[in-house]
Amino acid sequence: MNEISAFRSERSAEDQADATGLIRGLGWFGVTLGVAELAVPRLLASAIGVDRHGAAPVILRAMGVREIASSAAVLVRPDHPAPRWARVIGDAIDLGLLGLALGSPGTGRRRLALALGMVAGVTALDVIAARRRGRARHPLPVIAAVTINRSPMEVYEFCRRLEQLPQFMKYLASVEQHPNRRSTWTARLPVGGTVQWEAELVEDRPGQVLSWRSVEGSQVQTRGRVTFTRAPGRDMTEVRVEMQLGVFGRGPSLELARLFARPQVRGDLRRLKQVLETGEVLHSDASVHRLPHPAQPSPASREIPPPQVLVDSPPTAVKGVSP
Amino acid sequence: MKANVWMGKRKVSVEQVPDPRILNARDAIVRVTSTTICGSDLHLYNGFVPTMQRGDILGHEFMGEVVELGSAVKNLMIGDRVVVPFAIACGNCEECLLHNFSLCENANPNAWISEKLMGHAVTGAFGYAHLTGGFAGGQAEYVRVPYADFGPLKVPSALTDEQVLFLSDIFPTGYMAAEFCEINPRKVIAVWGAGPVGQFAIASARLLGAEKVIAIDRFAYRLDLAVKRAGATDVINYEEVPSVHEALMDLTAGRGPDACIDAVGLEAHGTGAEYAYDKVKQTLRIELDRPIAVRDAIMACRNGGIVSVIGVYAGLVDKFPLGALMNRGLTIKSGQCHVHRYMKPLLERIERGDIDPTFVISHRMKLDDAPVGYDMFVHKRDGAMKIVLHT
Numbered sequence: 163m164n165e166i167s168a169f170r171s172e173r174s175a176e177d178q179a180d181a182t183g184l185i186r187g188l189g190w191f192g193v194t195l196g197v198a199e200l201a202v203p204r205l206l207a208s209a210i211g212v213d214r215h216g217a218a219p220v221i222l223r224a225m226g227v228r229e230i231a232s233s234a235a236v237l238v239r240p241d242h243p244a245p246r247w248a249r250v251i252g253d254a255i256d257l258g259l260l261g262l263a264l265g266s267p268g269t270g271r272r273r274l275a276l277a278l279g280m281v282a283g284v285t286a287l288d289v290i291a292a293r294r295r296g297r298a299r300h301p302l303p304v305i306a307a308v309t310i311n312r313s314p315m316e317v318y319e320f321c322r323r324l325e326q327l328p329q330f331m332k333y334l335a336s337v338e339q340h341p342n343r344r345s346t347w348t349a350r351l352p353v354g355g356t357v358q359w360e361a362e363l364v365e366d367r368p369g370q371v372l373s374w375r376s377v378e379g380s381q382v383q384t385r386g387r388v389t390f391t392r393a394p395g396r397d398m399t400e401v402r403v404e405m406q407l408g409v410f411g412r413g414p415s416l417e418l419a420r421l422f423a424r425p426q427v428r429g430d431l432r433r434l435k436q437v438l439e440t441g442e443v444l445h446s447d448a449s450v451h452r453l454p455h456p457a458q459p460s461p462a463s464r465e466i467p468p469p470q471v472l473v474d475s476p477p478t479a480v481k482g483v484s485p
Numbered sequence: 486m487k488a489n490v491w492m493g494k495r496k497v498s499v500e501q502v503p504d505p506r507i508l509n510a511r512d513a514i515v516r517v518t519s520t521t522i523c524g525s526d527l528h529l530y531n532g533f534v535p536t537m538q539r540g541d542i543l544g545h546e547f548m549g550e551v552v553e554l555g556s557a558v559k560n561l562m563i564g565d566r567v568v569v570p571f572a573i574a575c576g577n578c579e580e581c582l583l584h585n586f587s588l589c590e591n592a593n594p595n596a597w598i599s600e601k602l603m604g605h606a607v608t609g610a611f612g613y614a615h616l617t618g619g620f621a622g623g624q625a626e627y628v629r630v631p632y633a634d635f636g637p638l639k640v641p642s643a644l645t646d647e648q649v650l651f652l653s654d655i656f657p658t659g660y661m662a663a664e665f666c667e668i669n670p671r672k673v674i675a676v677w678g679a680g681p682v683g684q685f686a687i688a689s690a691r692l693l694g695a696e697k698v699i700a701i702d703r704f705a706y707r708l709d710l711a712v713k714r715a716g717a718t719d720v721i722n723y724e725e726v727p728s729v730h731e732a733l734m735d736l737t738a739g740r741g742p743d744a745c746i747d748a749v750g751l752e753a754h755g756t757g758a759e760y761a762y763d764k765v766k767q768t769l770r771i772e773l774d775r776p777i778a779v780r781d782a783i784m785a786c787r788n789g790g791i792v793s794v795i796g797v798y799a800g801l802v803d804k805f806p807l808g809a810l811m812n813r814g815l816t817i818k819s820g821q822c823h824v825h826r827y828m829k830p831l832l833e834r835i836e837r838g839d840i841d842p843t844f845v846i847s848h849r850m851k852l853d854d855a856p857v858g859y860d861m862f863v864h865k866r867d868g869a870m871k872i873v874l875h876t
Contacts, residue, residue, distance in 0.1 A: 435591065440575045446631075449619055456540030458621050459502065460506075470510075471510045
């Protein structure tokens with residue numbers, strides 16, 4: 163995973179205390195027990211030696227609901243300690259209830275003692291798990307990728323001329339490259355109006371990688387990188403975009419990038435591929451409109467963007483098929 | 486200009502719409518001289534293909550005269566007579582380099598829709614809903630053709646429109662279905678569906694050397710044509726036999742056809758409970774397609790044989806006999822036709838007189854009568870086979 167995992171380096175420390183297996187195991191155990199408590203409370207009551215006709219089944223059902231809730235939370239957020247401590251508290255309540263039952267008449271002491279022992283064991287495991295760390299399923303940092311029939315250097319060179327990015331990145335109004343490594347980006351907002359931010363190039367390795375970050379105090383906070391690698395066995399380029407985005411005053415995060423930027427970036431990469439392979443961005447009768455439009459030509463009164471050939475010599479076209 | 490537009494389920498009408506303009510440098514505007522209604526247009530007409538929009542211009546089989554060219558088109562001239570492949574392809578991407586033109590990676594501005602529906606994008610096509618890009622179709626007086634420096638085939642003036650028109654889709658489509666079958670004289674080929682594509686699949690199987698070709702349909706007039714003109718050696722009318730499977734086992738002495746072509750697709754008809762089951766599920770949108778023909782084809786196909794799926798499917802099916810497919814070593818070959826691959830060689834076959842594609846034409850109409858044509862075709866009235874529209 164070499165370069166791709168750049169943003170995940172902070173994980174290595176956590177991994178040493180990884181208790182994911184134990185945490186997930188307890189989660190599943192809890193869900194199973196909870197379902198049993200909900201579904202067959204009388205059977206369980208007999209098994210642990212309490213009166214199966216009194217209040218016990220009702221209490222067991224309530225315990226089942228709680229057990230499922232806390233355990234499901236553990237499974238959903240194995241990286242977060244709170245659900246695990248919730249399980250520990252639940253264990254304490256269970257132990258208390260079982261202790262009370264021990265004092266009441268008509269109970270099978272031996273079975274109840276066995277149940278108490280088992281719950282105590284689970285409690286011990288829950289305490290251990292709550293103090294350890296779990297691992298979330300980290301999403302891949304790459305939010306979009308495409309393969310282009312051009313060499314890595316050609317793709318890099320086209321992308322490095324930042325001023326022409328708006329030609330295939332639809333939401334960009336302009337990019338202005340300053341003499342230093344800084345640039346000013348202006349984007350159109352879907353609700354109208356524009357937003358502007360300043361970015362700087364961090365890494366610039368021709369034919370390999372471009373990475374950027376927004377400068378301190380920008381309205382839009384973004385960082386990311388584009389890697390250009392030769393596709394296996396052919397003279398084509400695999401382009402991968404890693405990106406983090408911060409909006410509404412939040413710092414850059416992968417989640418926001420996946421939510422807001424990914425659909426855009428995917429389209430951008432498709433258009434980049436079109437430009438580099440066929441010379442221009444392809445339009446259809448419907449796609450020249452921003453809103454849904456039937457597949458029929460636009461009225462003559464409507465202005466349409468003039469054809470714009472951005473790249474002169476597309477790679478070798480297929481020979482011998484077309485006339 | 487006039488164009489035939491989709492107005493909703495089972496409703497088309499010829500309307501006045503704006504003339505097309507050049508949108509890309511590699512575009513051409515073609516004045517349509519002949520166009521047709523395709524069986525796959527009926528899937529749109531009947532509302533089975535997602536992403537149709539009221540006002541969409543239909544039609545993906547057309548030909549005509551070049552009247553305007555984008556600045557990057559160097560190989561065509563104003564006045565050239567061309568046939569245009571229904572699938573749009575750029576000629577530059579990896580799939581085009583591999584001659585898989587209907588899988589072109591650049592020709593669909595709405596790629597994201599089909600990525601959601603089908604996992605990966607399908608290529609662009611004329612007049613075929615918005616999941617194939619939202620391109621206006623060719624049932625119109627004029628049409629804009631993207632990548633015109635790559636797709637359109639110039640045709641010699643010695644040949645009439647009707648002789649070359651079907652190079653845009655159904656002839657190459659039927660031919661590709663037959664080519665999938667890896668035909669040699671020993672192979673027995675069964676073709677489900679004796680509509681226009683089925684007719685060309687049968688004719689192509691014969692051209693490629695099959696000795697025995699079996700046509701399966703429910704309309705006597707279609708089976709007649711299959712025998713008299715396409716060259717089918719045997720026919721099965723599935724409404725007149727107790728079981729297509731038994732009839733095929735009889736005709737092949739128990740082996741089953743070596744290759745089976747599904748030239749029917751998602752609106753297959755059938756008999757009995759199975760047809761009712763799929764019809765109900767499709768109506769409720771629990772499955773998008775009625776896979777009756779392809780199920781039959783898989784069950785009938787000889788062990789180790791090939792099932793060639795050229796009929797159009799849109800989405801999900803159920804009760805798919807995957808066990809038969811796997812355990813009996815069958816191979817499925819499928820795809821929208823890579824038309825560009827076949828246009829020139831098939832044009833040569835037409836010029837040599839190997840085949841006269843006009844045999845499928847049953848009706849000739851004016852573009853204005855397109856709605857009548859759709860109605861006639863969908864109800865198979867008056868022996869409707871292939872309806873050609875002249876402008």
